[in-house]
Amino acid sequence: MRYIILFLSLFLVLNTTAQTDAEVIKNLYKTSLTNGNSYQWLDHLSNQIGGRLSGSLNAEKAVEYTKEELEKLGLDKVWLQPVMVPKWVRGAPEFAFIESAFGATTNVNICALGGSIATPFGGIKAHVVEVKSMDELEALGKENIEGKIVFFNKPMQADLIQTFEAYGGCVNQRYSGAMEAAKYGAVGVLVRSLSLRQDNFPHTGSMTYGNLPLSKRIPSAAISTNDANTLSSMLALNKDIKFYFSQTCKQLNDVQSYNVIGEIKGSQFPNEYIVVGGHLDSWDLGDGAHDDGAGVVQSMEVLRLFKETGIKPKRSIRVVLFMNEENGLRGATKYAEVAKQKGETHIFSLESDAGGFTPRGFSFDCNDANFNQVLGWKELFKPYLIHYFEKGGSGADVGPLKTDTNVLAGLRPDSQRYFDYHHAANDTFDAVNKRELELGAATMASLVYLFDTYGLVK
Structure with a gap:
């Protein structure tokens, strides 16, 4: 009988504690x-x-x-x-356009990536090479990249339910894209915004140049998902189009x-x-x-x-x-x-x-x-x-x-x-x-x- 009473007492104490937690x-x-x-x-x-x-x-x-x-x-x-x-500091608002022929331009939405340098005064205009991975960048080599703007266009993987996993699968193009592209002589970098939505909002974020000296660094910007699709479609039709962008950001x-x-x-x-x-x-x-x-x-x-x-x-x-x-x-x-x-x-x-x-x-x-x-x-x-x-x-x-x-x-x-x-x-x-x-x-x-x-x- 004594053990039954002790058991009931213990049960009541534990039950009261659990109930107290639930009430709190x-x-x-x-x-x-x-x-x-x-x-x-x-x-x-x-x-x-x-x-x-x-x-x-x-x-x-x-x-x-x-x-x-x-x-x-x-x-x-x-x-x-x-x-x-x-x-x-970001500086003045960024400006960019796609030039499909002399005088024929399409304005697009970009924003400088955090930590990027500015473009030279007057901006940069150059041919564009599109890649979807660092492996593609390496495969193209310096002969196909030097003097051009590298366009990283790997989208977030839409069939991943865990969206942070999708983000992790392509964030390297934003973070280290400029550092890697500069090694092959690129003059600038565009990165598809890391968003699953199709819209006109470019998404910024941090980037790095690693140990690159200041003289080797190139400007890096994000482009909205809608405009990334537009640029990719235009490149598929005409590899000779050019891209212009200007940004005045600065590291203090x-x-x-x-x-x-x-x-x-x-x-x-x-x-x-x-x-x-x-x-x-x-x-x-x-x-x-x-x-x-x-x-x-x-x-x-x-x-x-x-x-x-x-x-x-x-x-x-x-x-x-x-x-x-x-x-x-x-x-x-x-x-x-x-x-x-x-x-x-x-x-x-x-x-x-x-x-x-x-x-x-x-x-x-x-x-x-x-x-x-x-x-x-x-x-x-x-x-x-x-x-x-x-x-x-x-x-x-x-x-x-x-x-x-x-x-x-x-x-x-x-x-x-x-x-x-x-x-x-x-x-x-x-x-x-x-x-x-x-x-x-x-x-x-x-x-x-x-x-x-x-x-x-x-």
């Missing part, structure tokens, strides 16, 4: 959806500040704004972490910026840290609403939801708004460097950097024991249609915090529309759905709550 999570979702701040913050960040290119005035305005808003939450500590960041000296950090101190294990964050910088063409304004405000909302619902965390919870993810990852590197110097133990780090769309779940970078613990929490997320729990990547900004024992994670929203807006002028506030944004914030807060409650599996 339900309250987090309710508060985010009925009394949330994320959409309001994103409105200001997008519409009152705008694009936040690393090193720009708008980036500094975003630092000031988010710091002030975190201070209003009554956190235990809010501070700025200095970090030197690159400063690249590094400048000082900041990571913005807020903290709720843990009640039981204050020296164990949980990080939730996104990157505060964005590209300059739109206002960075999805990439990564959404992740910034969702991360801020996690701490606000803890305060609003009365959760007193066992471990210290930090929100980190990283600077310079887009073209350098300097903020993430600095944060991890300082954490290591201080001997801080980061048990769990979560990043939102995949847009403000409907949340589907998370990807995890962790060992099997901790992943199995996560799988045990799936039933708690089932009422909110969160079903994707997979081992895989986490996020660029939390990556430097990886150890053999901790857990890194990335929020995984529905990704089908993400690359419609990624790094383009249409990445604006009106493209973000309020309810989807708030669902994402609540989903993140729920996972942070569970890791804070149960810690890591040793």
Whole structure:
């Protein structure tokens, strides 16, 4: 009889704990959806500040704004972490056209890639050679490329359901296309925009010249998907057409910026840290609403939801708004460097950097024991249609915090529309759905709550 009573007591304790977790999570979702701040913050960040290119005035305005808003939450500590960041400026709007015959031109939409040099004064006009891979570039060789503009026209693979996989399959043409084409004597590079949608918006993004000396570097620009199709079709009919483009971008000296950090101190294990964050910088063409304004405000909302619902965390919870993810990852590197110097133990780090769309779940970078613990929490997320729990990547900004024992994670929203807006002028506030944004914030807060409650599996 005594063993039956002990068993029933244990059952009741476990059942009460599970029910308590469910109630806490339900309250987090309710508060985010009925009394949330994320959409309001994103409105200001997008519409009152705008694009936040690393090193720009708008980036500094975003630092000031988010710091002030975190201070209003009554956190235990809010501070700025200095970090030197690159400063690249776009300059005057780019201009380009296809010349099919003397005096016969078709204007097209392009934008300079981040880190590119400018064209010479007056622009560049040259014949075009189209390739769809680095192997094709190599096969053509210097004799077919020298003096020409290389047009990288590999589209994202449309039949891949995981759109980030499709992106990964062709991002090398944007990132290293100019560096590789310059080796064969090309005078410029055009890259098909990395988008699954057919439209007139060119998509920028980071690129590199590697160790190429300045004298060997060539200008690099993205061309919209519609115009990439047009150029390809015209080349199929006439190999003698020429392409003209002009851009005035410039790389300046590094400048000082900041990571913005807020903290709720843990009640039981204050020296164990949980990080939730996104990157505060964005590209300059739109206002960075999805990439990564959404992740910034969702991360801020996690701490606000803890305060609003009365959760007193066992471990210290930090929100980190990283600077310079887009073209350098300097903020993430600095944060991890300082954490290591201080001997801080980061048990769990979560990043939102995949847009403000409907949340589907998370990807995890962790060992099997901790992943199995996560799988045990799936039933708690089932009422909110969160079903994707997979081992895989986490996020660029939390990556430097990886150890053999901790857990890194990335929020995984529905990704089908993400690359419609990624790094383009249409990445604006009106493209973000309020309810989807708030669902994402609540989903993140729920996972942070569970890791804070149960810690890591040793």
